[in-house]
Amino acid sequence: MLDGVEVIYNKDYQKGMFSSVKAGVNAIEGNFFIIPGDCPFVSEATFKSLLKDGDFSIRVPAYLGVTGHPIYFSSKMKDVILNRNLDSNLREIRDEIGYETIEVNDANILNDIDTLNDYTKMLNALERN
Numbered sequence: 001m002l003d004g005v006e007v008i009y010n011k012d013y014q015k016g017m018f019s020s021v022k023a024g025v026n027a028i029e030g031n032f033f034i035i036p037g038d039c040p041f042v043s044e045a046t047f048k049s050l051l052k053d054g055d056f057s058i059r060v061p062a063y064l065g066v067t068g069h070p071i072y073f074s075s076k077m078k079d080v081i082l083n084r085n086l087d088s089n090l091r092e093i094r095d096e097i098g099y100e101t102i103e104v105n106d107a108n109i110l111n112d113i114d115t116l117n118d119y120t121k122m123l124n125a126l127e128r129n
Contacts, residue, residue, distance in 0.1 A: 018086050025081045032078075034090060035070035041108040041122060042070060049102050056100035058093075061109045067101060068109030 010023035021034060033050070035042065042061075050059045050072040059072040071090060073081070080093060113119050 015086050018084070018088055018090075021090065022082055022084075022086075025078055028078070030075050032073055032075075033070040034073065036112060038112040038114060039069045039108070040113070041111065041126065043104075043106045043108065046070075046104045046106045046109060049104050052102075054100045054102075056098060058097055058099035059102055060094065060099050061104045061106065062101045063104060063107050063109050065103075066110055069112075070109075071099075 006027070008024050008027045010020045012019045012023070024034070025032070033047065046061050047070065050061060050070070057074040057077050060067045061070070062068070071094065077093075077097070080097065081090075084093065111118075111122060113122060
């Protein structure tokens with residue numbers, strides 16, 4: 001276990017991904033990031049860029065103009081997320097509320113690992129860098 005990291009078990013996981021988002025958001029206080037577990041290689045610099053003060057309650061990183069993960073939410077977004085139906089999603093909330101795009105030099109905001117082939121490609125890319 002990592003210091004400062006708390007794993008939240010979603011007893012309602014069978015109700016879909018947004019139920020897991022809500023379980024995690026319910027357990028936090030303050031501003032927060034949401035990132036899928038299959039996006040493990042986002043740089044620390046990307047997180048720091050998203051923490052800089054801005055005019056929006058939601059900040060999204062972009063690499064060469066394409067948005068990715070993680071998504072930064074100010075604490076006032078907690079109730080917005082928790083009050084949504086389970087058939088909602090973060091993209092819907094992001095687009096409805098509006099967001100600030102932060103350009104970053106991190107292609108990994110666009111990469112996720114869904115297959116063994118994805119995993120192998122990511123390892124090879126990391127070894128080259």
